[in-house]
Amino acid sequence: MALTAERIAELNELCRRFRIDVLTAIHAPKSGHPGGSLSVCEILTYLYQEHMNLDANKADDPDRDRLVLSKGHAAPMLYRNLAEKGFFPVEEMSTLRRMGGLAGHPNMHTPGVEMPGGPLGQGFPAAQGMAMALKLNKSPAKVYAILGDGELDEGVIWETAMSAAKFKLDNLIAIVDYNKVQLDGTTDEVMPLGDLAGKWEAFGWTVLECDGHDIEALDFCVSVADAAVGAPTVIIANTIKGKGVSFMEGKNAWHGKAIDDESFAKAMEELGGEVNA
Amino acid sequence: MPKAIREVYGTVLAELGDINEDIVVLDADLSGSTKSAIFGKAHPERFFNMGIAEQNMVATAAGMSTVGKIPFVNTFTVFLTSLGLLSARDQICYANLNVKFGGAYCGMSDALDGASHHATEDIAIMRALPNMKVIVPSDAASTRWATKYAVDNYGPMYLRLSRDVYPDLYTEETRFELGKGxxxxxxxxxxxxxxxxxxxxxxxxxxxxxxxxxxxxxxxxxxxxxxxxxxxxxxxxxxxxxxxxxxxxxxxxxxxxxxxxxxxxxxxxxxxxxxxxxxxxxxxxxxxxxxxxxxxxxxxxxxxxxxxxxxx
Structure with missing residues (x-):
């Protein structure tokens, strides 16, 4: 069923708040990855807060949907979503990158995390393994693998693209956060992805493409992907790195840069957040 | 005539697969050599040939283990402990996942293929990973024990297996124990x-x-x-x-x-x-x-x- 306008507005408001909380969390330790956390915001928020069959009170439910954040550096946006789902108190966002707190990249000490992330590429085959095991168990659960576009440079991504098609993993959905910017520059400068949709198609995947900041479009594509039969689906979600903060948008400099106080104040002003939040 | 260690391993794995449906076996296009094909023949629905893609194979096993499977990953020792290392470290050992590594051609046992196929640093590599247990069987009985031990006990485990035949040293009655010599x-x-x-x-x-x-x-x-x-x-x-x-x-x-x-x-x-x-x-x-x-x-x-x- 299509989302109501009210629900879309609610999810967009959640995204605005999550952006504020994530930038606040990254600002405090003067370390983290703002750009990719902001670009993946709607994708993660839609999946966790609207779509996935996942309940923190039944975290071990064998038939829960799984999400693997293969682009592990966007951990803060994952954490904010997990907190909203009730896996841990939202106050724990302030422990990001601190001793005993939330790790810079996801690990399984954090409730709700399904697979450690960090070394790029590796989360995707792990998600595939989940999908294969779930199929063996005849589980209806879906597995969502969230990939970065820079991450597509990794060879193992294409190994997995080949094998997921071989094993007809229609319960595996890859979503590429296609913000076109990686650490050293644009994807075109660093490693051109060329005909990205064509590449996935050639590997035997069903390819969907949408605006990755448009909740309604994401809802449509994910629903189509969920209904796939006989082949895995990839959603190429066109996004903007640093989305929501004008001076971060499209800038590779904000991939993994600490947020200085002045920039933080400006960002909070744009997002309607509080500097002392 | 004693069987090659890899042969014993593959046979035992297939037998264990009869009684434990959680066992899944993955190989990287060497199942005829590693003898994981014996399991594949007995349990085709739980055998996955991942092609010549070791990184993919090991990380796939990591994911399978989180759904309750007991994956055994197999290829030549040298590739398993080099190409497979990233997932072994950052997923399987970091998260203490229940994945078993069968390194089929340890040492120089793949003699004629030469240095590229000899594994002479795998113990060092696997031993350095927190949570990883390292077992080196020395005959058929100890290989049988190690394989069964890997199924029955949770956690990442590395079995260093040989392409070759080792003479019998123990009997089926011998008791082995992790942490013992x-x-x-x-x-x-x-x-x-x-x-x-x-x-x-x-x-x-x-x-x-x-x-x-x-x-x-x-x-x-x-x-x-x-x-x-x-x-x-x-x-x-x-x-x-x-x-x-x-x-x-x-x-x-x-x-x-x-x-x-x-x-x-x-x-x-x-x-x-x-x-x-x-x-x-x-x-x-x-x-x-x-x-x-x-x-x-x-x-x-x-x-x-x-x-x-x-x-x-």
């Missing part, structure tokens, strides 16, 4: 602490040395991590000299693991290291390689003679 020959002048093939070479060496009046104790240290600290200390105190023997680089493997215990406990005794002397190997028939690189009975004898000269 076995004294397979008593002796009082020196202890050879060995694993895998070198246990057999040490037995040959001990027999030859007995004829020269030297009493050699031989320990099969089949559990390398955790290691049998008590037994190492006991051997150091009782025999006063140790020779470590392994089909592996002398750095980072069994010899290092034994030395760590001796140093920590402050009971260091003269120790010699029989193994590949920090060099790359080459293509040749297996026995010629073992002789050239000093990992045969003569190599052990030379090690014993050297250490006895240094023994106080």
């Amino acid at each position: 076995a004294v397979v020959r008593e002796g009082s002048d020196v202890t050879v602490i060995a694993c895998g093939l070198l246990v057999h070479k040490a037995m040959e060496a001990a027999e030859a040395l007995a004829g020269k009046g030297v009493s050699v104790r031989v320990v099969d240290m089949y559990s390398i991590k955790p290691i049998d600290r008590e037994l190492i200390i006991k051997c150091a105190r009782e025999t006063g000299a140790i020779v470590c023997a392994e089909e592996h680089n002398i750095f980072g493997g069994l010899g290092s693991a034994v030395s760590e215990v001796l140093a920590y406990e402050g009971c260091g005794v003269p120790t010699e290291f029989v193994g590949i002397q920090d060099t790359f190997t080459e293509s040749a028939p297996y026995n010629e390689l073992l002789a050239k690189y000093g990992v045969d009975a003569d190599g052990v004898i030379a090690g014993v003679e050297k250490v006895l000269k240094r023994k106080k």
Whole structure:
């Protein structure tokens, strides 16, 4: 069923708040990855807060949907979503990158995390393994693998693209956060992805493409992907790195840069957040 | 006629698969060599050929384990512990996942294929990973035990398996234990602490040395991590000299693991290291390689003679 306008507005408001909380969390330790956390915001928020069959009170439910954040550096946006789902108190966002707190990249000490992330590429085959095991168990659960576009440079991504098609993993959905910017520059400068949709198609995947900041479009594509039969689906979600903060948008400099106080104040002003939040 | 270690492993895995439906087996287009194909034939629905994509294979196993499966990943030892290392470290060991590594062609057992296919640093690599357990079977019975142990006990585990046939050392009644070694020959002048093939070479060496009046104790240290600290200390105190023997680089493997215990406990005794002397190997028939690189009975004898000269 299509989302109501009210629900879309609610999810967009959640995204605005999550952006504020994530930038606040990254600002405090003067370390983290703002750009990719902001670009993946709607994708993660839609999946966790609207779509996935996942309940923190039944975290071990064998038939829960799984999400693997293969682009592990966007951990803060994952954490904010997990907190909203009730896996841990939202106050724990302030422990990001601190001793005993939330790790810079996801690990399984954090409730709700399904697979450690960090070394790029590796989360995707792990998600595939989940999908294969779930199929063996005849589980209806879906597995969502969230990939970065820079991450597509990794060879193992294409190994997995080949094998997921071989094993007809229609319960595996890859979503590429296609913000076109990686650490050293644009994807075109660093490693051109060329005909990205064509590449996935050639590997035997069903390819969907949408605006990755448009909740309604994401809802449509994910629903189509969920209904796939006989082949895995990839959603190429066109996004903007640093989305929501004008001076971060499209800038590779904000991939993994600490947020200085002045920039933080400006960002909070744009997002309607509080500097002392 | 004893079967090759890889053959024993594949057969046992298939048998265990009959009674445990959680076992899944993955291979990277070498199942005919690693013998994981025996499982594949018996349980085709739980066997996955991942193609020549070791990184993909190991990380896929990581994901499967989170859904409750007991994945065994298989390929040549050298590829498993190099290409498979990233997931072994950052997913399987970091998250303490229940994945089992079957390294099929350890040491120089894939002799003719040459240095690229020889695994001479795998123990060092796998031993350095937190949560990883390292087992080196030395015959059919210990291979059977290790494979079953891996199924029955949770956590990442590395089985260092040989392409080759090892003579029988134990019986089906022998009791093995993780973290224990076995004294397979008593002796009082020196202890050879060995694993895998070198246990057999040490037995040959001990027999030859007995004829020269030297009493050699031989320990099969089949559990390398955790290691049998008590037994190492006991051997150091009782025999006063140790020779470590392994089909592996002398750095980072069994010899290092034994030395760590001796140093920590402050009971260091003269120790010699029989193994590949920090060099790359080459293509040749297996026995010629073992002789050239000093990992045969003569190599052990030379090690014993050297250490006895240094023994106080």
